[in-house]
Amino acid sequence: MKISQAVGNACTVPASNVATQDSNRARESKIIYLPGTNCEIKSQALLSAYTSYQVGGAAELYVAPRDVEGLQASLKYAKERDLRVTTLGAGSNLLVSDRGISGLVIATRHLRYKYFDHQTGQITVAAGESIPSLALEAAKLGWQGLEWAVGIPGSVGGAVVMNAGAHNSCIADILVSAQVLSPDGTLETLTPEELGYAYRTSLLQGSDRVVTQATLQLQPGFDPALVTATTKQHRQHRLSTQPYNYPSCGSVFRNPKPYAAGWLIEQSGLKGYQIGGAQVANLHANFIVNRGGAKANDIFRLIRHIQQEVQERWSILLEPEVKMLGEFQAA
Numbered sequence: 001m002k003i004s005q006a007v008g009n010a011c012t013v014p015a016s017n018v019a020t021q022d023s024n025r026a027r028e029s030k031i032i033y034l035p036g037t038n039c040e041i042k043s044q045a046l047l048s049a050y051t052s053y054q055v056g057g058a059a060e061l062y063v064a065p066r067d068v069e070g071l072q073a074s075l076k077y078a079k080e081r082d083l084r085v086t087t088l089g090a091g092s093n094l095l096v097s098d099r100g101i102s103g104l105v106i107a108t109r110h111l112r113y114k115y116f117d118h119q120t121g122q123i124t125v126a127a128g129e130s131i132p133s134l135a136l137e138a139a140k141l142g143w144q145g146l147e148w149a150v151g152i153p154g155s156v157g158g159a160v161v162m163n164a165g166a167h168n169s170c171i172a173d174i175l176v177s178a179q180v181l182s183p184d185g186t187l188e189t190l191t192p193e194e195l196g197y198a199y200r201t202s203l204l205q206g207s208d209r210v211v212t213q214a215t216l217q218l219q220p221g222f223d224p225a226l227v228t229a230t231t232k233q234h235r236q237h238r239l240s241t242q243p244y245n246y247p248s249c250g251s252v253f254r255n256p257k258p259y260a261a262g263w264l265i266e267q268s269g270l271k272g273y274q275i276g277g278a279q280v281a282n283l284h285a286n287f288i289v290n291r292g293g294a295k296a297n298d299i300f301r302l303i304r305h306i307q308q309e310v311q312e313r314w315s316i317l318l319e320p321e322v323k324m325l326g327e328f329q330a331a
């Protein structure tokens with residue numbers, strides 16, 4: 001393994017080093033340290049380890065900053081080299097190509113802190129914190145408002161970007177503000193109105209901004225035992241109606257209202273249909289599960305097959321909710 005040590009300020013690498021590093025980037029595994037931060041950029045990091053589908057190739061470059069300064073330095077590093085940046089939360093709504101993805105993947109998994117303000121009932125929480133853990137923690141304090149979220153295995157940042165939701169509630173209902181970092185390093189605090197929320201979407205999707213923290217409004221003062229019981233009921237309901245026993249990304253398609261995508265897929269006779277290791281779940285047809293050894297491309301081909309079948313029968317083109325990264329082959 002070749003180790004490169006950046007010198008100078010946080011993100012400046014001497015020009016000769018940059019040329020060598022960049023020309024070797026695709027071939028060699030290496031680590032680049034960003035001085036002044038505790039950030040290490042690794043090359044060829046396998047993303048199957050960081051996604052709920054457990055499939056996919058490597059990130060050309062990968063970094064998991066521990067604070068905003070590390071994030072800023074990572075974004076600056078990418079900007080100076082004209083690298084494409086992809087933000088990775090808990091990877092629970094992602095399908096990464098078997099060929100991997102180019103540019104720099106910035107993971108938020110080490111951005112961790114949370115502050116419960118007992119005066120206001122607000123939680124200010126870092127992007128990398130887990131939504132299910134937060135829901136259980138709030139419930140144990142007797143704070144209502146996050147019970148619905150316990151079955152969503154994402155990060156706070158991912159939930160803000162996706163407008164994650166369940167049981168007729170969603171993040172937009174409880175978000176006070178989100179702190180967002182732009183590629184030029186500036187931090188902004190945005191309201192839900194500025195984030196343009198709608199069903200499972202926000203203006204942050206497809207943008208190059210990174211959510212660093214969120215402030216959520218909850219209602220304190222309830223019986224912790226009751227709030228915890230409701231939260232656990234939601235979790236139990238999920239476990240009995242959705243296939244949590246195999247790797248998946250949750251619902252693959254958005255619901256084309258007034259229809260439920262799962263119903264359309266089931267009515268098209270596709271429950272149990274399999275391509276390679278990827279299968280339309282028997283328990284819930286809007287889930288594609290990795291039955292073991294699936295390739296990302298198996299999942300991609302199954303997505304396309306479902307779209308074709310449903311379109312033929314119902315004249316409805318199902319729109320994927322899962323974010324697909326990298327290159328895929330339809331045939």
Ligand SMILES: Cc1cc2nc3c(=O)[nH]c(=O)nc-3n(C[C@H](O)[C@H](O)[C@H](O)COP(=O)(O)OP(=O)(O)OC[C@H]3O[C@@H](n4cnc5c(N)ncnc54)[C@H](O)[C@@H]3O)c2cc1C
Pocket residue numbers: 052086087088089090091092093094108127151152153154155156157158159160161162163164165166200204205206209210211212244248249250251323
């Ligand atoms: C078993 C299972 C059940 C699920 N059930 C539900 C459900 O009931 N409701 C629901 O809404 N979803 C559900 N999901 C899908 C998924 O958990 C949500 O979409 C979740 O919000 C994704 O968060 P994440 O951190 O995993 O994001 P990722 O999958 O890592 O990323 C999703 C998108 O958000 C972007 N992103 C992530 N973090 C940031 C950030 N900090 N800043 C900027 N962009 C960012 C990524 O670039 C990507 O475009 C389920 C998934 C699974 C596996």
